[in-house]
Amino acid sequence: MTLNPVSLPTDAIVSVRGVSKTYDGGFQALKNVTLDIRRGEIFALLGPNGAGKTTLISTICGMSNATEGTITADGFDTVRDYRQARATIGLVPQELHTDAFETVWATVSFSRGLFGKAPNPALIEQILRDLSLWDKKDNKIMTLSGGMKRRVLIAKALSHEPKILFLDEPSAGVDVELRHDMWRLVRQLREAGTTIILTTHYIEEAEDMADRIGVIRKGELIVVEDKNVLMRQLGRKELALSLPHPLTAVPEALAHWPLQLSADGLTLTYGFDTQKDDTGIAELLAALATQGIAYKDLRTSESSLEDIFVSLVHEQKAEA
Template identity: 85%
Template sequence: MSSLPASAPSPDGTILAIRGLHKTYPGGFQALKNVNLDIRRGEIFALLGPNGAGKTTLIGTVCGLTLPTSGTIHAAGFDIVHDYRQARAAIGLVPQELHTDAFETVWATVSFSRGLFGQAPKPALIEKILKDLSLWDKKDNKIMTLSGGMKRRVLIAKALSHEPQILFLDEPSAGVDVELRHDMWRLVRELREAGTTIILTTHYIEEAEDMADRIGVIRKGELIVVEDKTTLMRQLGRKELALSLPQPLAAVPDALSRWPLTLAPDGLTLTYTFDAHQEDTGIAELLAALGAQGIAFKDLRSSESSLEDIFVSLVHEQKAGA
């Protein structure tokens, strides 16, 4: 969907390169601490973190809304400070806040946003964007008459109007209805297929698990992990095997101590926890040992950590080590 501005080629496929980024606000608050990050062309990257972690500050700095204290940012090959116009023209931003010109029509607002980036009028593109976002029947309505969900759609349309190569979605699902969420994620997939790079922050971790190619976790202004989603879930995920017992067990026998087993308070569920990436899980040996101890089970079920579980464990580990 993107054609302008022409980007400087990157031999490794990187479209956004952040190096040694620090941001300190007046008063001494350090919002970003030595952030280093490469975003690949055409990927969906999810940035996760608790409130106040620095997600919005990082996005605002990349988008030129605030100047970095130190470090460099290159978007589509352009320095965000020294080549601001070219770098910013490569970026579309859908902010958290609902703010746009209340007295303009939807069509005028989205068209004007395209012109702000020096792009020639392209009515067919604006029409397609509005139709994709179910805004076409509202094109002549003033922004002030729209619902909150419709205003959110207008913000997305504005961000797409100049055909950005990089699209930031800052908490795009916050406070929106299910229909908009479905429309938005369908459009995101289409944009990615067309080569647009998507960077999103979200509190709906299941969305990141479903949509993202890579995950970054930020806490107190520091990136604590950046990893492919599947690798992250394989390396940091945990699996559980829960065995339902027909009779209560008073305690786990000493003969089973080599397995990390926990017994439910009622003695009717025995749970074995192991790493998701572990090749030799020991399950076969465990079941054989249970039989040797005369412990039968009537049912078993397995479960695996979700991305939310991994996120919570990462943040808690960092807190414990702080």
């Protein structure tokens, strides 16, 4: 598998328009979802359990039909041009289901053939080597550990050289070594121009890997934004000042500052939006000095993507 870095165009390779999915009984798993996924990006889809992540992936991959709306993958309608659309997609599902009595080599090679691709032993070998599966190529799937079976699912998804790769909770229940191997391979694929869409409960992975973040809640996309913009717009910073002597209350002269005093009176905390100019800190320290308030230590902290995610998926916090 030769990986040559390419420039990353910004046009959409996956286009979802007004997609809803309602199951028998009236449960609406997706509600009017509209989304463009850019060619060559890593897009992280986040949401709590039952939010609709897997349903959306299954619908894009053509494994489930939308009740309303349209989806195209690399220009092909996923219903009208199903075979062409599906050939552009590789899917690594959550479930560890594969051919128990086949060897690793046979099942990965067979997956390539399912998409009408000519045999390419050199490519299959490279994929297996990249996933540390080469020494297991003649082993039957049933003899492998759970982590090794997860590697096989990834190899199968890559066997037909898809332009779009879906990873649905790929690191759930796997060891640290596989996670490192997998993310190294994901970065290589992205550098070669493959579009990666992943769902994960390890939000630090999304923060580290993704170019853009989408958050889905109760079947609705509530935010889609570049990761850095999201962190800047919805994140917060805090400055904590450790005082040598306790205060009984924040002086009236400092009342216009959003300061919080700890119960023991030994810590003052100043919270501010990450979009604001940090010169506010210098002004605050000068104001403290005029009130005769000294400090022995200060530290700053910043919201993580996990903090932002939690605030978005809980309705009361999101409304606040």
